Amino acid sequence: MNASVSTKDRILGAAEVLFAQRGFEGVSLRQLTSAAGVNLAAVNYHFGSKDRLVEQVFRRRLDALNAQRLAALATVRDKPETSLENVLAAYIRPALELSHDEGGALFMRVLARAFAEHDDRLRQFLSENYGHVMRQFTAEFARLLPQLGKSELYWRIDLVTGALTHAMSGFGMIQRPKDVSEDAHREQTTQHLIRFAVAGLSHP
Amino acid sequence: MNASVSTKDRILGAAEVLFAQRGFEGVSLRQLTSAAGVNLAAVNYHFGSKDRLVEQVFRRRLDALNAQRLAALATVRDKPETSLENVLAAYIRPALELSHDEGGALFMRVLARAFAEHDDRLRQFLSENYGHVMRQFTAEFARLLPQLGKSELYWRIDLVTGALTHAMSGFGMIQRPKDVSEDAHREQTTQHLIRFAVAGLSHP
DNA sequence: CGTATGCTCAAACGATCGTTTGAATGACAA
DNA sequence: TTGTCATTCAAACGATCGTTTGAGCATACG
Numbered sequence: 001m002n003a004s005v006s007t008k009d010r011i012l013g014a015a016e017v018l019f020a021q022r023g024f025e026g027v028s029l030r031q032l033t034s035a036a037g038v039n040l041a042a043v044n045y046h047f048g049s050k051d052r053l054v055e056q057v058f059r060r061r062l063d064a065l066n067a068q069r070l071a072a073l074a075t076v077r078d079k080p081e082t083s084l085e086n087v088l089a090a091y092i093r094p095a096l097e098l099s100h101d102e103g104g105a106l107f108m109r110v111l112a113r114a115f116a117e118h119d120d121r122l123r124q125f126l127s128e129n130y131g132h133v134m135r136q137f138t139a140e141f142a143r144l145l146p147q148l149g150k151s152e153l154y155w156r157i158d159l160v161t162g163a164l165t166h167a168m169s170g171f172g173m174i175q176r177p178k179d180v181s182e183d184a185h186r187e188q189t190t191q192h193l194i195r196f197a198v199a200g201l202s203h204p
Numbered sequence: 205m206n207a208s209v210s211t212k213d214r215i216l217g218a219a220e221v222l223f224a225q226r227g228f229e230g231v232s233l234r235q236l237t238s239a240a241g242v243n244l245a246a247v248n249y250h251f252g253s254k255d256r257l258v259e260q261v262f263r264r265r266l267d268a269l270n271a272q273r274l275a276a277l278a279t280v281r282d283k284p285e286t287s288l289e290n291v292l293a294a295y296i297r298p299a300l301e302l303s304h305d306e307g308g309a310l311f312m313r314v315l316a317r318a319f320a321e322h323d324d325r326l327r328q329f330l331s332e333n334y335g336h337v338m339r340q341f342t343a344e345f346a347r348l349l350p351q352l353g354k355s356e357l358y359w360r361i362d363l364v365t366g367a368l369t370h371a372m373s374g375f376g377m378i379q380r381p382k383d384v385s386e387d388a389h390r391e392q393t394t395q396h397l398i399r400f401a402v403a404g405l406s407h408p
Numbered sequence: 409c410g411t412a413t414g415c416t417c418a419a420a421c422g423a424t425c426g427t428t429t430g431a432a433t434g435a436c437a438a
Numbered sequence: 439t440t441g442t443c444a445t446t447c448a449a450a451c452g453a454t455c456g457t458t459t460g461a462g463c464a465t466a467c468g
Binding site for chain 1: 227229230316317319320359360362363364365366367368369370371373396397399400402403404407
Protein backbone atom coordinates (compact mmCIF):
# COMPACT_ATOMS: atom_id res chain seq x y z
CA MET A 1 0.00 0.00 0.00
CA ASN A 2 1.13 3.52 -0.72
CA ALA A 3 1.16 6.55 1.56
CA SER A 4 -0.62 9.24 -0.46
CA VAL A 5 -2.76 7.73 -3.21
CA SER A 6 -2.33 4.14 -4.27
CA THR A 7 -1.25 3.26 -7.77
CA LYS A 8 -4.56 1.50 -8.29
CA ASP A 9 -6.58 4.61 -7.43
CA ARG A 10 -4.37 6.86 -9.51
CA ILE A 11 -5.02 4.61 -12.49
CA LEU A 12 -8.77 4.58 -11.84
CA GLY A 13 -8.89 8.37 -11.54
CA ALA A 14 -6.91 9.01 -14.69
CA ALA A 15 -8.93 6.38 -16.56
CA GLU A 16 -12.19 8.08 -15.69
CA VAL A 17 -10.98 11.43 -16.96
CA LEU A 18 -9.45 10.14 -20.17
CA PHE A 19 -12.19 7.65 -21.01
CA ALA A 20 -14.76 10.43 -20.66
CA GLN A 21 -12.79 12.63 -23.01
CA ARG A 22 -11.80 10.14 -25.67
CA GLY A 23 -13.58 6.84 -25.10
CA PHE A 24 -12.21 3.46 -24.17
CA GLU A 25 -10.52 2.68 -27.44
CA GLY A 26 -9.33 6.25 -27.85
CA VAL A 27 -7.01 6.06 -24.85
CA SER A 28 -3.89 3.93 -24.93
CA LEU A 29 -2.40 2.41 -21.82
CA ARG A 30 0.71 4.48 -22.44
CA GLN A 31 -1.24 7.73 -22.36
CA LEU A 32 -3.21 6.51 -19.38
CA THR A 33 -0.29 5.39 -17.24
CA SER A 34 1.65 8.49 -18.22
CA ALA A 35 -1.19 10.76 -17.07
CA ALA A 36 -1.53 8.76 -13.86
CA GLY A 37 2.21 8.96 -13.23
CA VAL A 38 2.64 5.21 -12.98
CA ASN A 39 4.50 2.60 -14.93
CA LEU A 40 3.01 1.14 -18.11
CA ALA A 41 2.91 -2.38 -16.69
CA ALA A 42 0.95 -1.27 -13.63
CA VAL A 43 -2.43 -1.62 -15.35
CA ASN A 44 -1.87 -5.25 -16.26
CA TYR A 45 -0.35 -5.92 -12.85
CA HIS A 46 -3.21 -4.46 -10.82
CA PHE A 47 -6.19 -5.11 -13.10
CA GLY A 48 -5.11 -7.96 -15.35
CA SER A 49 -6.06 -6.28 -18.59
CA LYS A 50 -7.44 -3.08 -20.06
CA ASP A 51 -10.93 -4.57 -20.28
CA ARG A 52 -10.95 -5.40 -16.58
CA LEU A 53 -9.86 -1.85 -15.84
CA VAL A 54 -12.84 -0.54 -17.79
CA GLU A 55 -15.08 -2.82 -15.75
CA GLN A 56 -13.65 -1.50 -12.49
CA VAL A 57 -14.15 2.10 -13.58
CA PHE A 58 -17.85 1.31 -13.95
CA ARG A 59 -18.14 -0.69 -10.77
CA ARG A 60 -16.61 1.96 -8.55
CA ARG A 61 -19.31 4.50 -9.39
CA LEU A 62 -22.32 2.37 -10.28
CA ASP A 63 -22.30 0.29 -7.11
CA ALA A 64 -22.73 3.41 -5.01
CA LEU A 65 -25.15 5.08 -7.41
CA ASN A 66 -27.57 2.18 -7.63
CA ALA A 67 -27.44 1.44 -3.92
CA GLN A 68 -28.51 5.03 -3.29
CA ARG A 69 -31.26 4.76 -5.89
CA LEU A 70 -32.68 1.61 -4.33
CA ALA A 71 -32.51 3.05 -0.84
CA ALA A 72 -34.32 6.19 -1.99
CA LEU A 73 -36.94 4.09 -3.75
CA ALA A 74 -37.52 2.01 -0.65
CA THR A 75 -38.01 5.14 1.44
CA VAL A 76 -40.51 6.52 -1.07
CA ARG A 77 -42.42 3.25 -1.28
CA ASP A 78 -42.86 3.03 2.47
CA LYS A 79 -44.83 6.24 2.53
CA PRO A 80 -48.63 5.98 2.56
CA GLU A 81 -48.99 7.52 -0.86
CA THR A 82 -46.29 7.43 -3.47
CA SER A 83 -46.18 10.12 -6.14
CA LEU A 84 -44.59 9.93 -9.56
CA GLU A 85 -42.46 12.92 -8.65
CA ASN A 86 -41.01 11.16 -5.64
CA VAL A 87 -40.15 7.99 -7.54
CA LEU A 88 -38.47 10.02 -10.25
CA ALA A 89 -36.59 11.96 -7.59
CA ALA A 90 -35.33 8.67 -6.17
CA TYR A 91 -33.99 7.84 -9.62
CA ILE A 92 -32.63 11.20 -10.65
CA ARG A 93 -31.32 12.78 -7.45
CA PRO A 94 -28.57 10.25 -6.71
CA ALA A 95 -27.31 10.60 -10.26
CA LEU A 96 -27.09 14.37 -9.96
CA GLU A 97 -25.38 14.12 -6.61
CA LEU A 98 -22.87 11.78 -8.17
CA SER A 99 -22.27 14.16 -11.05
CA HIS A 100 -21.58 16.83 -8.44
CA ASP A 101 -18.67 14.83 -7.06
CA GLU A 102 -15.24 15.45 -8.41
CA GLY A 103 -14.86 13.09 -11.32
CA GLY A 104 -18.50 12.13 -11.06
CA ALA A 105 -19.55 14.42 -13.88
CA LEU A 106 -16.90 12.86 -16.06
CA PHE A 107 -18.20 9.44 -15.16
CA MET A 108 -21.66 10.37 -16.42
CA ARG A 109 -20.05 11.07 -19.75
CA VAL A 110 -18.32 7.73 -19.66
CA LEU A 111 -21.71 6.17 -19.03
CA ALA A 112 -23.39 8.07 -21.85
CA ARG A 113 -20.66 6.98 -24.24
CA ALA A 114 -21.04 3.41 -23.10
CA PHE A 115 -24.75 3.56 -23.88
CA ALA A 116 -24.09 4.95 -27.33
CA GLU A 117 -21.51 2.30 -28.06
CA HIS A 118 -23.68 -0.73 -28.54
CA ASP A 119 -20.98 -2.93 -27.10
CA ASP A 120 -22.59 -6.25 -26.26
CA ARG A 121 -20.13 -7.25 -23.56
CA LEU A 122 -20.69 -3.97 -21.76
CA ARG A 123 -24.46 -4.16 -22.15
CA GLN A 124 -24.44 -7.61 -20.67
CA PHE A 125 -22.31 -6.45 -17.78
CA LEU A 126 -24.67 -3.59 -17.01
CA SER A 127 -27.74 -5.80 -17.34
CA GLU A 128 -26.31 -8.53 -15.11
CA ASN A 129 -25.11 -6.21 -12.38
CA TYR A 130 -27.66 -3.42 -12.33
CA GLY A 131 -30.67 -4.67 -14.27
CA HIS A 132 -32.65 -5.32 -11.09
CA VAL A 133 -32.58 -1.61 -10.27
CA MET A 134 -34.28 -0.62 -13.50
CA ARG A 135 -36.80 -3.42 -13.05
CA GLN A 136 -37.84 -2.15 -9.64
CA PHE A 137 -38.33 1.38 -10.90
CA THR A 138 -40.24 0.16 -13.94
CA ALA A 139 -42.59 -1.83 -11.71
CA GLU A 140 -43.23 1.27 -9.64
CA PHE A 141 -43.92 3.36 -12.73
CA ALA A 142 -46.36 0.73 -13.93
CA ARG A 143 -48.19 0.88 -10.61
CA LEU A 144 -48.43 4.66 -10.70
CA LEU A 145 -49.45 4.86 -14.36
CA PRO A 146 -52.04 2.09 -14.69
CA GLN A 147 -53.71 3.81 -17.63
CA LEU A 148 -50.67 3.13 -19.83
CA GLY A 149 -50.28 -0.11 -21.75
CA LYS A 150 -47.08 -2.05 -21.31
CA SER A 151 -45.51 -1.07 -24.62
CA GLU A 152 -46.60 2.53 -24.16
CA LEU A 153 -44.93 2.64 -20.74
CA TYR A 154 -41.71 1.14 -22.02
CA TRP A 155 -41.64 3.65 -24.83
CA ARG A 156 -41.95 6.57 -22.46
CA ILE A 157 -39.42 5.26 -19.97
CA ASP A 158 -37.00 4.77 -22.82
CA LEU A 159 -37.45 8.31 -24.07
CA VAL A 160 -37.09 9.76 -20.58
CA THR A 161 -33.97 7.70 -20.03
CA GLY A 162 -32.52 9.05 -23.25
CA ALA A 163 -33.22 12.62 -22.19
CA LEU A 164 -31.67 12.19 -18.77
CA THR A 165 -28.62 10.37 -20.03
CA HIS A 166 -28.12 13.05 -22.63
CA ALA A 167 -28.53 15.86 -20.11
CA MET A 168 -26.41 14.38 -17.38
CA SER A 169 -23.61 13.45 -19.72
CA GLY A 170 -22.76 17.12 -19.63
CA PHE A 171 -23.67 17.53 -23.26
CA GLY A 172 -26.27 20.16 -22.54
CA MET A 173 -25.89 20.90 -18.85
CA ILE A 174 -26.71 24.54 -18.41
CA GLN A 175 -24.07 26.71 -16.80
CA ARG A 176 -24.60 27.80 -13.24
CA PRO A 177 -25.04 31.59 -12.91
CA LYS A 178 -22.50 33.23 -10.66
CA ASP A 179 -25.10 34.46 -8.16
CA VAL A 180 -26.52 30.97 -7.52
CA SER A 181 -24.86 28.57 -5.11
CA GLU A 182 -23.85 25.18 -6.36
CA ASP A 183 -26.30 23.40 -4.09
CA ALA A 184 -29.14 25.65 -5.18
CA HIS A 185 -28.24 25.13 -8.82
CA ARG A 186 -28.22 21.38 -8.42
CA GLU A 187 -31.62 21.55 -6.75
CA GLN A 188 -32.95 23.66 -9.63
CA THR A 189 -31.56 21.20 -12.13
CA THR A 190 -33.10 18.31 -10.26
CA GLN A 191 -36.51 19.95 -10.24
CA HIS A 192 -36.13 20.69 -13.92
CA LEU A 193 -35.36 17.14 -14.87
CA ILE A 194 -38.12 15.76 -12.66
CA ARG A 195 -40.75 18.05 -14.13
CA PHE A 196 -39.65 17.13 -17.64
CA ALA A 197 -39.76 13.44 -16.80
CA VAL A 198 -43.21 13.73 -15.21
CA ALA A 199 -44.51 15.47 -18.32
CA GLY A 200 -42.92 12.87 -20.58
CA LEU A 201 -44.24 9.91 -18.61
CA SER A 202 -47.75 11.05 -17.78
CA HIS A 203 -48.87 13.22 -20.70
CA PRO A 204 -52.35 12.28 -22.03
CA MET B 205 -16.39 3.89 -63.38
CA ASN B 206 -17.69 0.45 -62.61
CA ALA B 207 -20.69 -1.33 -64.07
CA SER B 208 -22.67 -2.53 -61.03
CA VAL B 209 -21.79 -0.55 -57.89
CA SER B 210 -18.77 1.68 -57.80
CA THR B 211 -15.92 0.98 -55.43
CA LYS B 212 -16.59 4.31 -53.77
CA ASP B 213 -20.22 3.44 -52.98
CA ARG B 214 -19.31 -0.05 -51.82
CA ILE B 215 -16.91 1.51 -49.33
CA LEU B 216 -19.48 4.05 -48.14
CA GLY B 217 -22.10 1.35 -47.65
CA ALA B 218 -19.84 -0.97 -45.73
CA ALA B 219 -18.52 1.94 -43.66
CA GLU B 220 -22.00 2.92 -42.56
CA VAL B 221 -22.82 -0.60 -41.42
CA LEU B 222 -19.55 -1.21 -39.61
CA PHE B 223 -19.25 2.25 -38.04
CA ALA B 224 -22.74 1.87 -36.62
CA GLN B 225 -21.86 -1.47 -35.12
CA ARG B 226 -18.43 -0.74 -33.74
CA GLY B 227 -17.67 2.96 -34.02
CA PHE B 228 -15.11 4.79 -36.08
CA GLU B 229 -12.07 3.69 -34.19
CA GLY B 230 -13.42 0.19 -33.74
CA VAL B 231 -13.31 -0.59 -37.44
CA SER B 232 -9.99 -1.03 -39.23
CA LEU B 233 -9.56 -0.28 -42.90
CA ARG B 234 -8.70 -3.91 -43.43
CA GLN B 235 -12.01 -5.08 -41.98
CA LEU B 236 -13.81 -2.34 -43.87
CA THR B 237 -12.31 -2.98 -47.28
CA SER B 238 -12.65 -6.72 -46.78
CA ALA B 239 -16.37 -6.37 -46.02
CA ALA B 240 -16.80 -4.08 -49.00
CA GLY B 241 -14.94 -6.49 -51.26
CA VAL B 242 -12.40 -3.94 -52.37
CA ASN B 243 -8.68 -3.54 -52.01
CA LEU B 244 -7.17 -2.10 -48.84
CA ALA B 245 -5.63 0.83 -50.68
CA ALA B 246 -8.96 1.84 -52.21
CA VAL B 247 -10.00 3.95 -49.23
CA ASN B 248 -6.93 6.13 -49.38
CA TYR B 249 -7.14 6.29 -53.15
CA HIS B 250 -10.78 7.41 -53.30
CA PHE B 251 -11.11 9.38 -50.06
CA GLY B 252 -7.58 10.42 -49.16
CA SER B 253 -7.73 9.17 -45.58
CA LYS B 254 -9.94 7.38 -43.10
CA ASP B 255 -11.01 10.70 -41.53
CA ARG B 256 -12.22 12.01 -44.87
CA LEU B 257 -14.16 8.80 -45.36
CA VAL B 258 -15.91 9.37 -42.03
CA GLU B 259 -16.78 12.88 -43.15
CA GLN B 260 -18.28 11.60 -46.40
CA VAL B 261 -20.36 9.02 -44.55
CA PHE B 262 -21.95 11.88 -42.63
CA ARG B 263 -22.34 14.17 -45.58
CA ARG B 264 -24.13 11.62 -47.74
CA ARG B 265 -27.01 11.27 -45.27
CA LEU B 266 -27.09 14.60 -43.48
CA ASP B 267 -27.26 16.73 -46.61
CA ALA B 268 -30.48 15.02 -47.64
CA LEU B 269 -31.90 14.87 -44.11
CA ASN B 270 -31.46 18.54 -43.34
CA ALA B 271 -32.65 19.68 -46.73
CA GLN B 272 -35.88 17.77 -46.11
CA ARG B 273 -36.18 19.24 -42.63
CA LEU B 274 -35.80 22.80 -43.89
CA ALA B 275 -38.25 22.20 -46.73
CA ALA B 276 -40.81 20.80 -44.31
CA LEU B 277 -40.29 23.72 -41.94
CA ALA B 278 -40.79 26.22 -44.75
CA THR B 279 -44.03 24.53 -45.72
CA VAL B 280 -45.28 24.63 -42.14
CA ARG B 281 -44.28 28.24 -41.69
CA ASP B 282 -46.19 29.37 -44.76
CA LYS B 283 -49.45 28.19 -43.32
CA PRO B 284 -51.66 30.81 -41.63
CA GLU B 285 -51.26 29.28 -38.20
CA THR B 286 -48.29 27.17 -37.20
CA SER B 287 -48.68 24.60 -34.46
CA LEU B 288 -45.97 23.12 -32.27
CA GLU B 289 -46.96 19.69 -33.49
CA ASN B 290 -46.37 20.64 -37.11
CA VAL B 291 -42.95 22.14 -36.45
CA LEU B 292 -41.91 19.06 -34.51
CA ALA B 293 -43.22 16.89 -37.32
CA ALA B 294 -41.04 18.82 -39.75
CA TYR B 295 -38.09 17.98 -37.56
CA ILE B 296 -38.87 14.39 -36.67
CA ARG B 297 -40.56 12.96 -39.75
CA PRO B 298 -37.62 13.28 -42.16
CA ALA B 299 -35.39 11.56 -39.62
CA LEU B 300 -37.77 8.65 -39.27
CA GLU B 301 -38.14 8.37 -43.02
CA LEU B 302 -34.38 8.25 -43.28
CA SER B 303 -34.17 5.55 -40.64
CA HIS B 304 -36.65 3.59 -42.73
CA ASP B 305 -34.26 3.51 -45.66
CA GLU B 306 -31.89 0.65 -45.99
CA GLY B 307 -28.81 1.65 -44.09
CA GLY B 308 -30.57 4.71 -42.78
CA ALA B 309 -31.36 3.15 -39.43
CA LEU B 310 -27.72 2.26 -39.07
CA PHE B 311 -26.78 5.81 -39.87
CA MET B 312 -28.89 7.08 -36.99
CA ARG B 313 -26.79 4.93 -34.73
CA VAL B 314 -23.65 6.37 -36.25
CA LEU B 315 -25.04 9.80 -35.50
CA ALA B 316 -25.94 8.93 -31.91
CA ARG B 317 -22.46 7.60 -31.34
CA ALA B 318 -20.97 10.72 -32.81
CA PHE B 319 -22.98 12.82 -30.37
CA ALA B 320 -21.83 10.74 -27.43
CA GLU B 321 -18.23 10.96 -28.52
CA HIS B 322 -17.41 14.52 -27.64
CA ASP B 323 -15.02 14.70 -30.55
CA ASP B 324 -14.29 18.37 -31.13
CA ARG B 325 -13.43 18.03 -34.80
CA LEU B 326 -16.69 16.25 -35.48
CA ARG B 327 -18.72 18.71 -33.42
CA GLN B 328 -17.21 21.57 -35.36
CA PHE B 329 -17.97 19.85 -38.64
CA LEU B 330 -21.60 19.33 -37.66
CA SER B 331 -21.95 22.88 -36.36
CA GLU B 332 -20.40 24.44 -39.45
CA ASN B 333 -22.40 22.44 -41.94
CA TYR B 334 -25.76 21.94 -40.27
CA GLY B 335 -25.93 24.43 -37.40
CA HIS B 336 -28.23 26.75 -39.33
CA VAL B 337 -30.92 24.07 -39.38
CA MET B 338 -31.08 23.82 -35.61
CA ARG B 339 -31.09 27.60 -35.33
CA GLN B 340 -34.12 27.92 -37.58
CA PHE B 341 -36.05 25.35 -35.60
CA THR B 342 -35.06 26.93 -32.31
CA ALA B 343 -36.29 30.31 -33.51
CA GLU B 344 -39.60 28.76 -34.43
CA PHE B 345 -39.91 27.06 -31.06
CA ALA B 346 -39.20 30.37 -29.35
CA ARG B 347 -41.96 32.02 -31.35
CA LEU B 348 -44.47 29.30 -30.48
CA LEU B 349 -43.52 29.15 -26.79
CA PRO B 350 -43.23 32.81 -25.81
CA GLN B 351 -43.98 32.05 -22.17
CA LEU B 352 -40.63 30.25 -21.79
CA GLY B 353 -37.46 32.10 -20.92
CA LYS B 354 -34.46 31.59 -23.15
CA SER B 355 -32.57 29.27 -20.83
CA GLU B 356 -35.73 27.35 -20.05
CA LEU B 357 -36.37 26.82 -23.75
CA TYR B 358 -32.82 25.67 -24.43
CA TRP B 359 -33.08 23.25 -21.56
CA ARG B 360 -36.20 21.65 -22.93
CA ILE B 361 -34.96 21.51 -26.50
CA ASP B 362 -31.83 19.84 -25.27
CA LEU B 363 -33.77 17.22 -23.31
CA VAL B 364 -36.08 16.52 -26.24
CA THR B 365 -33.11 16.21 -28.55
CA GLY B 366 -31.56 13.70 -26.19
CA ALA B 367 -34.74 11.63 -26.10
CA LEU B 368 -35.12 11.61 -29.87
CA THR B 369 -31.49 10.83 -30.56
CA HIS B 370 -31.66 8.02 -28.04
CA ALA B 371 -34.85 6.60 -29.51
CA MET B 372 -33.90 6.89 -33.14
CA SER B 373 -30.48 5.41 -32.61
CA GLY B 374 -32.30 2.11 -32.38
CA PHE B 375 -31.43 1.72 -28.75
CA GLY B 376 -35.04 1.53 -27.67
CA MET B 377 -37.00 1.34 -30.89
CA ILE B 378 -39.97 -0.80 -30.21
CA GLN B 379 -40.46 -3.80 -32.45
CA ARG B 380 -43.13 -3.65 -35.08
CA PRO B 381 -45.95 -6.17 -34.44
CA LYS B 382 -46.46 -8.62 -37.27
CA ASP B 383 -50.00 -7.45 -38.00
CA VAL B 384 -48.99 -3.81 -38.55
CA SER B 385 -47.58 -2.62 -41.85
CA GLU B 386 -44.25 -0.91 -41.88
CA ASP B 387 -45.71 2.38 -43.03
CA ALA B 388 -48.36 2.28 -40.33
CA HIS B 389 -45.77 1.49 -37.70
CA ARG B 390 -43.59 4.35 -38.78
CA GLU B 391 -46.58 6.65 -38.60
CA GLN B 392 -47.38 5.40 -35.09
CA THR B 393 -43.80 5.93 -34.03
CA THR B 394 -43.80 9.44 -35.48
CA GLN B 395 -46.96 10.35 -33.59
CA HIS B 396 -45.47 8.89 -30.45
CA LEU B 397 -42.31 10.92 -30.65
CA ILE B 398 -44.18 14.09 -31.53
CA ARG B 399 -46.57 13.76 -28.60
CA PHE B 400 -43.69 13.12 -26.24
CA ALA B 401 -41.80 16.13 -27.59
CA VAL B 402 -44.86 18.37 -27.32
CA ALA B 403 -45.32 17.33 -23.70
CA GLY B 404 -41.64 17.87 -22.95
CA LEU B 405 -41.52 21.29 -24.60
CA SER B 406 -44.78 22.81 -23.49
CA HIS B 407 -45.49 21.36 -20.03
CA PRO B 408 -46.45 24.04 -17.46
C1' DC C 409 -0.45 0.81 -82.89
C1' DG C 410 1.31 3.53 -79.09
C1' DT C 411 0.32 5.71 -75.05
C1' DA C 412 -1.99 8.17 -71.74
C1' DT C 413 -5.40 7.67 -67.87
C1' DG C 414 -8.07 5.70 -64.08
C1' DC C 415 -8.17 2.17 -61.15
C1' DT C 416 -6.81 -2.15 -58.57
C1' DC C 417 -3.61 -4.96 -56.46
C1' DA C 418 0.02 -7.28 -53.25
C1' DA C 419 3.51 -5.84 -50.50
C1' DA C 420 5.81 -3.16 -47.51
C1' DC C 421 6.46 1.12 -44.35
C1' DG C 422 6.93 3.05 -39.72
C1' DA C 423 4.16 3.74 -35.77
C1' DT C 424 1.52 2.30 -32.02
C1' DC C 425 -1.21 -1.01 -29.74
C1' DG C 426 -1.99 -4.39 -25.31
C1' DT C 427 0.69 -7.51 -23.04
C1' DT C 428 4.68 -10.08 -21.03
C1' DT C 429 9.14 -10.57 -19.00
C1' DG C 430 12.80 -10.51 -15.70
C1' DA C 431 15.51 -7.70 -13.02
C1' DA C 432 15.61 -3.90 -9.44
C1' DT C 433 13.54 -1.91 -5.40
C1' DG C 434 11.87 -1.39 -0.79
C1' DA C 435 9.30 -2.79 3.42
C1' DC C 436 8.87 -6.07 6.87
C1' DA C 437 9.34 -10.73 9.50
C1' DA C 438 12.35 -14.19 11.21
C1' DT D 439 21.29 -9.54 8.78
C1' DT D 440 18.92 -12.42 5.76
C1' DG D 441 15.02 -13.92 3.23
C1' DT D 442 10.34 -13.05 1.53
C1' DC D 443 7.06 -10.85 -0.86
C1' DA D 444 4.60 -7.17 -3.16
C1' DT D 445 5.41 -3.67 -6.21
C1' DT D 446 7.74 -0.91 -9.80
C1' DC D 447 10.54 -0.47 -13.68
C1' DA D 448 12.76 -0.48 -18.54
C1' DA D 449 12.67 -3.25 -22.30
C1' DA D 450 10.98 -6.15 -25.50
C1' DC D 451 7.17 -9.14 -27.71
C1' DG D 452 4.05 -10.07 -31.61
C1' DA D 453 0.08 -8.08 -33.61
C1' DT D 454 -2.34 -4.63 -35.91
C1' DC D 455 -2.96 0.01 -37.22
C1' DG D 456 -3.32 3.86 -41.31
C1' DT D 457 -0.77 4.89 -45.11
C1' DT D 458 2.40 4.62 -49.17
C1' DT D 459 4.51 2.46 -53.03
C1' DG D 460 5.16 0.75 -57.61
C1' DA D 461 3.85 -2.69 -60.66
C1' DG D 462 -0.15 -4.48 -63.31
C1' DC D 463 -4.34 -4.01 -65.89
C1' DA D 464 -8.05 -2.17 -68.46
C1' DT D 465 -10.21 1.27 -71.37
C1' DA D 466 -10.13 5.31 -74.50
C1' DC D 467 -7.94 8.54 -77.60
C1' DG D 468 -4.30 10.35 -80.87
